[in-house]
Amino acid sequence: MENLNILARFDYTLMVVTIGAALLGAVSGSLGTYAVLRRQSLLGDAISHAALPGIAIAFLLTGSKAPLILVLGAAIAGWLGTLLIMSIVRLTRIKYDSALGIVLSTFFGFGLVLHTLIQRTGNANQAGLDTFLFGQAATILASDILTIGVLGGVAIVITFIFWKELKLLVFDEGFAASLGFPLRTLDILLTSLLVIAIVLGLQAVGAVLMSAMLVAPAVAARQWTNKLGLMMFLAACFGALAGVSGAIISSTASRIPTGPTIVLCATVVVGFSIAFASNRGLLWDWIRQKRNRRNLKMTEQP
């Protein structure tokens, strides 16, 4: 009887939202590890902004708001955006950061225009599309959890299968190429994984802040460990923690957008890790410096 009571008291919607946010955080956190280590943190920003028109076009074409269709639209647009960035860098003399900026803002602007147009049509069905801007975790349904779980799971399994190749690509591209591993293919594989993580998170976190969900957990995790595998695991945990706490906090009051709340929770984790992590943390540095100075003084005295 005791057990039943506890179950009854636990809100079903909140449970779904919490599980969904945890899964999202874990997927984006673990895959974001590669983005951070490759110094491509901003690529996540470009992909998530570029995904926005994809959502609008998918809706315009199908008239459906089924998550899978919208996610597919977002993924295609995000992917095209990334491909465009890579081609601009390869074929022109425009540098990576400029290419990123151009593609990001063009796609995002186009997305905003399309979203406004859709709202003007007065189609009653369009309500809720704007959650993709700032995210609304409360809109996560049980069926979304399945989508997130399956796609996110596939992405993480792929990183395990190609663990060795991806690690080599991120650490030493030139050496990887000299051994005969195809850089372009691996690059596209890695980017596709990022695209999956991002479009899954769009609904809950929103296009504007999604890249923080890739970067923040990985940055925090790097503070605590020197092992790639452990870093990825910790990033997944931190991402899940931020997702859960953000989702719960934003659901306690109405009109708190979930995306910013989740990102603020992730920021707290990052701040704590930068300050207090063993070895790499600021506090640790300060103590070590102090100890060194004292030791030095002691040796100076005769």
Add this chain to the structure above:
Amino acid sequence: MQALETKAIEVTDLTVAYQDKPVLWDIDLDVPPGVLLSIVGPNGAGKTTLIKAILGLVRPAAGNVLIYDKPYEAQRRIVGYVPQRGTVDWDFPTNVLDVVMMGRYGALGWIRRPRKQERALAMNALEKVGMEGYATRQISQLSGGQQQRVFLARALVQDSTVYLMDEPFQGVDATTERAIVDLLQELRENGKTVVVVHHDLQTVTDYFDWVMLLNIRRIASGPVEETFTPENLRQTYGGRIAFIKNE
């Protein structure tokens, strides 16, 4: 007779350009097996690009590279590569042994992970460069010379016939430099061909038996005593060289 004519590396008419600017112009280079060759030349002479072109890492505008009479793609397994150590992020979360085992990734192929055997080979290579005590050390804690030796160990586990090394002496102390030279000469004594991008003109005669003088074009290449002449050096460095060692 046939065996004598085989070349470890044969570069013919190689031209590489970045955008419109030629970085290497019409390079010919024959490297016989079993020599220790240094490539010298001023900054921007195209030394790194030449190494990369031999490895197929940059696409030439024209020309051809053969390793033991076959294109590089067919000979990957017998070529070891030491990139400049500044090209990677040494704060990457991994340890020394892990980096050295990367030298086996080519032989392992896709998906297969390094196992006991690869681990043993890596430890063996670390012993050769005097780094066996650092196997579990995080790579961010290494000094410049130690980083260089880790990269050398990674090339050693490739167990190659031809080695291409980009500035293996850059930023290392005298002791490490001596250790690396001994290692290179040991490789040559075992019949390997070693090509090294080198900066210090004063040590060329001591360390190497062959030299290539490069400044976008090939100025000269051949045995050190014939090739490393004041006249060739002046041509390579455009008269800006003040000191040439004469024994």
